[in-house]
Amino acid sequence: MSGFDTRAVHAGQAFDPTTGAVIPPVHFSSTYAQDGIGGLRGGYEYGRSANPTRSALEEQLAALEGGSHALSFASGLAAEDALLRAALRPGDDVLLGDDVYGGTYRLISRVLGAWGVGVRVVDMRDLDAVATALAERPARILWVETPSNPLLKISDIGELARIGHDAGALVVVDNTFASPALQQPLALGADVVVHSTTKYLGGHSDVVGGALVLDDDALAEQVRFVQFAAGAVSGPMDAWLTTRGIKTLGVRMQRHSDNAAAIADFLVGHDRVTAVHYPGLATHPGHEIAARQMRRFGGIVSLELADAASARRFAESTRLFTLAESLGGVESLVNYPDAMTHASVRGTELAVPATLVRLSVGIEDADDLIADLDEALTVL
Incomplete structure (x- = not known):
């Protein structure tokens, strides 16, 4: 499947093999029968660790952003929190754009700040200023939001990815405003894409959710562990509503x-x-x-x-x-x-x-x- 709209409709959406239902069923089960101790069917054991409806959404999200891994969360901020806790340690800095969603800044400065994470702000449109800020003091994460919220500033993802990688930073792009229909940051060099799926992906103001899409296997495993350990997963109905929205x-x-x-x-x-x-x-x-x-x-x-x-x-x-x-x-x-x-x-x-x-x-x-x-x- 190569076309965007084809992937949006079909990725993760194979018809039900038992009944032939074109729309896959919503799996509300919180737990799964095992074929002997540790004999998991399809890797499913408990709803916090995985759910077939959530798995289908994650396959769909990865296909749309062109990533190897996608994780679906209970909210956009839950997705951000899991990524930040997986990637950061006390003493690390995040270099943040000066016009991003207020909740992102609040999460880093007021929640993670109490655990020794620093946040610095720069105009991401000014590539020289970004490079200078990273040279003066390293940052573990370069956090980009383009178009930005709410001033719609545009930052050059490819150039920022180059600058960030040269400085040893993980380059994260919040793609909520554009959506993968209009912009695909991984293809431009970013390491991680963040979404509030509440917005354009869900598209109908009836579901709250968040997502991460990335290629790095090790980082994906670290984030998945935080997601499992902390438990901020999307429920099956939320996942299904998001999948339905994505199709259009x-x-x-x-x-x-x-x-x-x-x-x-x-x-x-x-x-x-x-x-x-x-x-x-x-x-x-x-x-x-x-x-x-x-x-x-x-x-x-x-x-x-x-x-x-x-x-x-x-x-x-x-x-x-x-x-x-x-x-x-x-x-x-x-x-x-x-x-x-x-x-x-x-x-x-x-x-x-x-x-x-x-x-x-x-x-x-x-x-x-x-x-x-x-x-x-x-x-x-």
């Missing part, structure tokens, strides 16, 4: 991208909007890199307004765009990061402008979405 990922991402591009063009020409952040715009500083490493430009658009009061009022005035956390579902959402998704990084190097609003553009009719935004902007 390719076509959904096309519509998300088309709608987002139309909205970005509309916002650029609006007199109430002071800035628009979308990598599909030719004026975006990362446009050329995004065009090189992404198939399309994604479904997230951020905009800035004249002041914080206007931004808050706008976020509370839309109708089709629902005011809510998260992103990546088929329905459009509006978020005020300063007080919502990124409230935990207020006052830090990752603080976002109070004038910023983030749009997760859904798959509704673009004209209806634009009309909704236009009406909300007129009340400012």
